Amino acid sequence: MKRRGSGANSKAGTRTFEALPPTKNSRAPFAESWWGRAWVAALEESSLDAGRLQRGRTYARGGAVGDITVGPGSAAAQVRGSRPAPYRSTMRVRQFTDQEWDRLLDVIAERAANIAALLDGEMPPGLADDAEAAGVVLLPGPQDLEPRCNCPDWGYPCKHAAALCYQVARLLDRDPFVLLLLRGRDEPWLTAELGRRNMARAATEATSGTSDVRAPAAEPAEAAFRAELPPLPELPEPPVRPGRGPRLTEASAPAPGVDPQGLELLAADTALRAYRLAVAAADVDRHADTELPALLTEWQDAVRIAAAEPEACARIAAGCGRPRAEVAVAAEAWSHGGAPSLDVLERAWTPPPRAMERAREALRAERVGPALPLRTWRNRLTVEGQDAQLRLGEDGLWYPYVKERGSWWPRGAPDPDPVVALAVALGE
Incomplete structure (x- = not known):
């Protein structure tokens, strides 16, 4: 999923992080790294209410923040508050322009230690100062953050958005690429672009005689194409559990008339269904007597989703054009035995x-x-x-x-x- 907008955003995707576990120490800082502490400082300096920040810290430590989706210019999550349904909170971050990125990448590529540190999960100590000298303020300030939430609280930020921001600080501690993604570029694009600049720099040094780097001997294309290719590797084992679909932020909302929460539900369900089919296919390869699960009808699939997501029962009933009570009893049957149980509910037959x-x-x-x-x-x-x-x-x-x-x-x-x-x- 990509965010619509300028060309600066088209090169970055999104990353979804599983909900962070609650913390037992109520006095432990949310960030240990200097770049994580800078994020927390920017949040707290932009706040108009210390009390809401305190409640946000309590929410974050208590595990109220769900999976966090980070994309170019925003971080979003569902945050549990006082009502049964969670609120949707977002923190918008100013993205760099193409010109700012060009200057920042030149600063990073100047020193090989910068790239090595980033790949090791560290922010190079002097990078922020070097970037600022080049006209790029890497770490966000209070003016760069814009909290949003669909709760009725008028605070800036409200406690739900504050809880999200404190959890983002914990993500920044673990991976500085999260900060760069918030600024508009993802890790694959950054590493590829830094590699390209390194190669260009090495070629320049080799041409000028300042490097011992030598290009490999050229090989005729015909010989290269005739070379015997190595065998394909074995298929990897399926993952331990399925992934989750990305969270839809305001910046990546679908077209008008499309329910974002419904689309998120379908994306998560698709991931689960694909995972189960992949596991079943792997079993077929290992065991000749194993069969792939039968394809479901549209009604069976709707009932399966309703059984897995009871809160979506009304939405599914409306989409199927059936009474909610009919979908509810069908979902209950499915939860006890899948398609055979649904068949028993809906069809009478004459046994011996x-x-x-x-x-x-x-x-x-x-x-x-x-x-x-x-x-x-x-x-x-x-x-x-x-x-x-x-x-x-x-x-x-x-x-x-x-x-x-x-x-x-x-x-x-x-x-x-x-x-x-x-x-x-x-x-x-």
Whole structure:
């Protein structure tokens, strides 16, 4: 994802960092590095309310700040406040112009130690002074920061945006490239551009006789193309867990009429779905008897997402053109058994008569006390007078159901034993 804007922004993408864990020490500083402390100083000097800063520090230390997405000119995250739904907070940072970047890169490339320090996760001690001498103020000042939040607090910054900024200081401690990304350029572009300038500098020195660098001997193109290529490496193992989609900031918001939160949800779900397919494909390569998961219908996929994200149920129902209650009960069924459970909810079928009779016999043998009044219809056994029901799936499992508000709802996970499934349905 790229931010729309000037050409200075087109070379930088975004990075999403997982939510930082809470800190136990309430007096520990948010930044240990000198560049991280400069960020905190800029935040606190721009604040109009020390009390909100204090609450922001408390929010940050308590783990209220979610995943942080850093892009050119902004850092954004969801911050939990007093209401159930989190607020969306953003800190805007002034980006460098193309001319400022050109001067800054010349300053960095002048010394090989600068590049080595950056790659080691350190900001070279003299870089800020050298850059300022070249007319580029690397570290942000109070005038460079602009907090924003969709909460009703009028503070500048509000406690949610302040919490985000304090957590960004912790990110800066770990990776100085975060600061450079906020200023408008990402790490891949920076390292490539610094490498290009180093090569140009080395070529100039070699031509002038000030360097021992020699260019490798040229090789005819025909011979190079005929050379035998090495075999491709083995496919890597899938990651331990799927990644998250990027957070949409105000600067990267989609076209009017597109719900940003809905788009974020779909991006995160796509990452999860792709991860599971990749893991399944790796198993297919290793085990001949493994099959890829079946493709889902549009309705099944919508129900799957609703089961994973209950807060999106209303949005999904509107998109499907179905009542919210129908989507809710379908999502509940999916959560207990996936596509087979949804099929049991929506479709009645006629199993072999002997299968239903064996279930009735098992229930009569296991129940203590008066026999349960059971009514059989196709694949369903209903306990009359107790709002409990068992449904036999074509997978051979029994699915427990209960009647709530006049409708049948899945009660729990299926079981091959109808006695166990009925105990779940009866709350036993």
